[in-house]
Amino acid sequence: MWVFKKLYDIGKGPLALVLGFGEVTIKRYLDGQVPSLEYSNIMKKALLSPDYFYKKLEENKNKITPASYKKSQEAVSNLQELFVLSDKMRQVIAYLFKGLNEVTPLMLQKLLYLIQGTSYALYDHPIFIDVSQAWVHGPVYPDVYHLFKQFSFNPIDDDRFVLFEELENTLSEEECHVIDLVIHTYGLYSTKVLETITHTQDPWISARKGYEGIIPSHEPIIEENIRNYFQTLHKQYDFSQREGINRYIHNIIM
Known part of the structure; x- marks a missing residue:
């Protein structure tokens, strides 16, 4: 969880909504339970690609608070500098x-x-x-x-x-x-x-x-x-x- 927090400035609840997981489901994964292949691939892709995470963030921004959306959006913008x-x-x-x-x-x-x-x-x-x-x-x-x-x-x-x-x-x-x-x-x-x-x-x-x-x-x-x-x-x-x-x-x- 700390990786998502450091990269995208997002908590467990908002992260679950952005990635399309249930909050209970993602808590299990973040606490150590092995995720399904489908969910594992989504989480890995979100970690390795700020563009992919941003796409998910935009798709699901109405599901999280404006404050959570803004913080995560700014974090993604900073990450995208790496890909210059x-x-x-x-x-x-x-x-x-x-x-x-x-x-x-x-x-x-x-x-x-x-x-x-x-x-x-x-x-x-x-x-x-x-x-x-x-x-x-x-x-x-x-x-x-x-x-x-x-x-x-x-x-x-x-x-x-x-x-x-x-x-x-x-x-x-x-x-x-x-x-x-x-x-x-x-x-x-x-x-x-x-x-x-x-x-x-x-x-x-x-x-x-x-x-x-x-x-x-x-x-x-x-x-x-x-x-x-x-x-x-x-x-x-x-x-x-x-x-x-x-x-x-x-x-x-x-």
Whole structure:
């Protein structure tokens, strides 16, 4: 029950009416009784899809109080922000959250960019379709920034990520290998060190031309530049192994 409450700000009674269950029936399920396959599928779909829950909410809004409807409607609107990101981006973020104890928004941005570069280096293609921009403090994926900006410099702790549970299991072995390499190398360093690393890299530097110092920029970082740059690094250091990436990091920060 706590999952529905956290995601949709809705109690047992209103939830039963919205999903089309009897209140006694859903109380049994929420208290641990195994639901029928039909009801189980409805509950699972409602948990994993804010759009589906919103459809049920609209269909049955006259069955609950206006106050309950408004609270739940606002909660659904907040959840739908998550789905601005591509499916693959959400999967990668879910994997990072599972593999690291704490991730701040700034750290997340750097790791996502380095994952993209490492994928180009090893397999000659990106993991996700999202395009980064050359902001003052390094590469930034704008939709990811807006999603987590409320956490500022603090670790991200977001109940909405219950929607991403098991998403990391949809990644390929190749994709997991890339992310694991980044987690166990770059992921060991502070955000400041990661910023220093990305500030030495040509794709970000090239995209920042004409924007000196702290002048804001939303120029895209050209994907072909990322591909060429990281493939050059791979030839020099061998990015298929942690040792190679660690040698590269050491040469940058020492």
